[in-house]
Amino acid sequence: MxxxxxxxxxxxxxxxxxxxxxxxxxxxxxxxxxxxxxxxxxxxxxxxxxxxxxxxxxxxxxxxxxGEPIAYIVGQREFFGLPFEVSDAVLIPRPDTELLVELALDRLPAQGRLLDMGTGSGAIAVALAHSRPDAVVTALDLSSAALAVARRNASANGVNITFMASDWFEALGTERYELIVSNPPYIASGDQHLAQGDLRFEPVGALTDHADGLSALRTIVSGAARHLSAGGWLLMEHGYDQAPSVRQLLSDAGYADAQSWRDLAGIERVSGARLS
Known part of the structure; x- marks a missing residue:
């Protein structure tokens, strides 16, 4: 250097x-x-x-x-027009993920109940709660360090969110929601990108499932039906080449209207479907 x-x-x-x-x-x-x-x-x-x-x-x-990311050095990153505290306990919010927020806002009914799975910094949940103060927002994560950051971001942005420590659906009981969103770990184990750029400094457990990149997505798809209201939507961010596989997971699980949406770079970045 x-x-x-x-x-x-x-x-x-x-x-x-x-x-x-x-x-x-x-x-x-x-x-x-x-x-x-x-x-x-x-x-x-x-x-x-x-x-x-x-x-x-x-x-x-x-x-x-x-090579340390600017966001970690200054401790902050803007997302959806809001300031977010970030640390090496959470992923750095990225503009691509704003597509997930926009799609969720289009599908969230008045006074709707929304669940953000694997919330990390809380960026998705906070952005949604800030845009829709009528919504009832719950966010969960397995990491206590991530949840601490998310709670501070909710407080700093003046939104009310229920945070839960949970390994995916484990702590939810019988709760149901009109909308479930997630940006889960979706990079396959051994992917060269994990050793490049900002990813080298981000929490590895939030980036990769230590498997084929689809295991977390499979878990979410298989479990979401028990926690969605009739007609409720499931929306998930995923890798640049995973849209066909995610649509197939949704169709095989019996969801309706499985489809994918492209980010500003033209990449199929989010896939989702509704509970029929």
């Missing part, structure tokens, strides 16, 4: 571009290190960094050069 040296007496303006990182990364890390907004970087461009600020910025830049 190239050594980072910030010259003594450097000004904010002189540090806005570091050759080792792209311009956006530079701006985000500089804002975070100095506690400035984007406008502040412009209006305070002649400000000279203190020794403490220089050390703080150097540490952040070094973390990024080691």
């Amino acid at each position: 190239p050594e980072i040296v910030i010259p003594a007496g450097s000004t904010v303006g002189a540090l806005q571009i570091r050759p080792q990182l792209d311009a956006l990364d530079n701006r985000i890390l500089l804002c975070h290190a100095l506690g400035l907004s984007r406008v502040g970087l412009i209006t305070q461009s002649e400000r000279v960094l203190t020794g403490e600020e220089t050390q703080r910025l150097t540490a952040l830049l070094e973390r990024r050069l080691r």
